[in-house]
Amino acid sequence: MPWIDACSTSDIDEEDLIRWDHAGKTFAIYHAPDGAFFATAGLCTHEQVHLCDGLVMGTLIECPKHNGQFDYRTGEAMRAPVCVNLKTFPVKVEGGRVFVEVA
Amino acid sequence: MGRRDYSPFGADARRAVESGLAAAEWYHTDVPRKVMKDLMARSDQPAIRDTIILYASMVLFAGIGIALWPSWWSAPFWLAYGVLYGSASDSRWHECGHGTAFRTPWMNNAVYQIASFMIMRNPATWRWSHARHHSETYLVGRDPEIAVMRPPELAKLILNVFGVIDVIRFIPTLIRNAVSGPTPEEKTFVPESEWGKVRRAAIVHLAIYVATLALAVWMQSILPLMVIGLPRMYGAWHHIMTGLLQHGGLADNVIDHRLNSRTVLMNPISRFIYWNMNYHVEHHMFPMVPYHALPRLHEIMKADLPPPNRSIAEGFAEMWPAIRRQVLNEDYFIRRDLPPTAKPYREDFHQQVPGMMRPAAAE
Known part of the structure; x- marks a missing residue:
């Protein structure tokens, strides 16, 4: 699967997230307090609400x-x-850019 | 619109789903992300302080009440204990159910379980009913927590000031939950994975009530029930009073909380009992903001909201005539003016969907 250039590392504050839309799908990209980046599906599995307006606390995202x-x-x-887990996607950081492997 | 059908299996529930109303996106006031992050920040300190005050006051008032029993001099202390047991438990159940009162999860869960018992709500069932209340606030047939169904039954509303209707509904549901798990209505909003929790919680609550009743019989006194159970009735008035103000007399079947929810400025004692849920439009629009940050949120977004009622009395003066009017005309509702700084009401849905509320119903 290709790595897609999603955003700059500076686009997301530490302990926060942004919404990222790609190929008709919506994702959430996170900047953890330890500096690492992560990506998940963008909608809550409960009632399909965008997680980008939620609160990041440590390693948790609250809908x-x-x-x-x-x-x-x-x-x-x-x-x-x-009750249903959120789909996650591999992330790598190169040259100050965040890449997401969209399966 | 005609007669409303509040059954989760009824025509209004089906219409809300088929029309797209149930899945519609609700209006939100624009609040900058950095400001919202600051407002959403969790803290243990305010809720620990308030919980110590609450439980210490309950022990003190109940202790004095027991010491003075059966003298009438004990009555004021029972009234004070009762309002903390039968009303403050409602707001603690609510805020800890959202998980926003404390930063530490086990603290939210502990206070939530205790408050659920006191307010006579199954902690598993009601966690899910409240999630639905937030998804589909006052959508007829979809929201299981509509306090004033239309046409309003005034006698029931008044009886519930003493918890009569709530307790009459609670006891058979408790027994049924303990014997066989959630009812068919409850299964419409409680996922199957949680049904076991519903039953287990009901068994624990039922066991405590049976033990209390047995103690009362053994002592030949209602004193044990004055401490456990009855305060849900003699102390319910405050949470009924504030609860009616949340949505009473306002619109249903809309997707803008400014149309169906009410913010009322209140005295500090009521705000302690109610844990700031008087900022109810703000809470519904942004349920992640903890109770202690709601006054700040109100200041930030008030230019986009109808002016709040300035007191409980003013809120009732607006709401009660509307509820009485709904007895004869269930389509009537209060539609409050927005300030010039506010964005217009989001009325697209109920203007276009056949059978849904029409603004012309307001006068």
Whole structure:
């Protein structure tokens, strides 16, 4: 699968995320407190709300609608009302750019 | 629109789904991301302080009430204990259910479980009903937490000031949940993976009530029930009063919380009991903002909201005549003017969908 140039590392504050749309799909790209970057599907698995308006706390993303939480590193659903895990995508950083491998 | 059908299996529920209303995107006031991140930040300190005050006050008031029992001098202390047990537990259930009161998850869960017991709500069932209330606020047939169904039954609303209707509904549901898990209605919003939790919580709650009742029989006194159970009735008035103000008399079947929710400025004691949920438009639009940050959020977004009611009395003066009017005309609702700085109401859905509320219904 190709690596897609998604954004600059400076586009996302530490402990925050942005929405990234590509090929008709929506994704969320995260900048963790330790400086690492991660990518997941952009919509909550509970009611398809965009996660980009949510809150990043450490390694968790909290959905803005119902406060369900996922570990964005693994996609694991951590707090109700989310029960279904979030799809994750490989990420690499090269030359100050964030690349996502979109499967 | 005609007679509303509040059943989750009824015509209004089907129409909300088929029309796209149930899945529509709601209006949100523009708040810069950095400001919202600051508002959403979690903290343990305010909720630890408030929880210590709450539980210490309950122990103190109940202790004095027991010491003075059965004298009438104990009555003021029972009234104070009751409002903390039967009303403050509603806001603690609510805020800890959202997971926003404390930063530390186990603290949210501990207070949520205790508050769920006191307010007589199954902690598993009601977590899901409230999620639906936020997804589909006051959509007829879809929102399981509509406090004032139209046409309003005023006698029931008044009886519920003492928790009568809530408790009458709670007891058979508790027994049914303990015996066989969620009811068919509850299964419409509780996922199957959670049904076991519903049953387990009901068994624990039922066991506590049976033990309390047995103690009362053994002591030949209602004193144990004055501490556990009855305060849900004699102390319910405050959460009913504030709860009715949340959406009472306003629009249903809309996708703009400024049309169906009410912000009311209140005195500090009511705000402590209610944990700032008087900022209700703000809470519904941004449920990730903790209760202690809602006054700041209100200041930031008030230019986009209808002016808040300035007191509980003013809120009731607006709401109660509208509820009475809905007895005869269930399509009536209050439509409040927005300030010139606000974006217009999002009314696209209910102007276009046949059978949905029409603004012409307001007068």
